[in-house]
Amino acid sequence: MLGADRVLAYVERQPNGKYARQLGYLYELLAGEQLPLQVVIGGAYVDLLDADKYLVAAMPDKSSVSCAPCAMPASRRSPRCWRSPRSPSCRI
Numbered sequence: 001m002l003g004a005d006r007v008l009a010y011v012e013r014q015p016n017g018k019y020a021r022q023l024g025y026l027y028e029l030l031a032g033e034q035l036p037l038q039v040v041i042g043g044a045y046v047d048l049l050d051a052d053k054y055l056v057a058a059m060p061d062k063s064s065v066s067c068a069p070c071a072m073p074a075s076r077r078s079p080r081c082w083r084s085p086r087s088p089s090c091r092i
Helices: 004-013 018-031 079-083
Strands: 054-056 074-076
Touching: 004 018
Parallel strands: none
Antiparallel strands: 054 074
16 A cells, blocks of 8 residues: 555655656545645646546636546546547547
């Protein structure tokens, strides 16, 4: 199991890294506790899910991203939708 101490160490080693920030975000979201970071997190906005593999809600204003789990709708794309994401069979 991946404990808070291992997540914290990884995020603090690479506070601007894409995967470190994603891991820290997911840990806090799923564990329901905030990591006691001693570093400043930075870097450009990165999507949590690959839009080529998942149908995700459009969020044009990324500066106001909500952290509530219910505010993050997503569905896995089927192989048919990977080829043509705008086909009628891909609508949800």
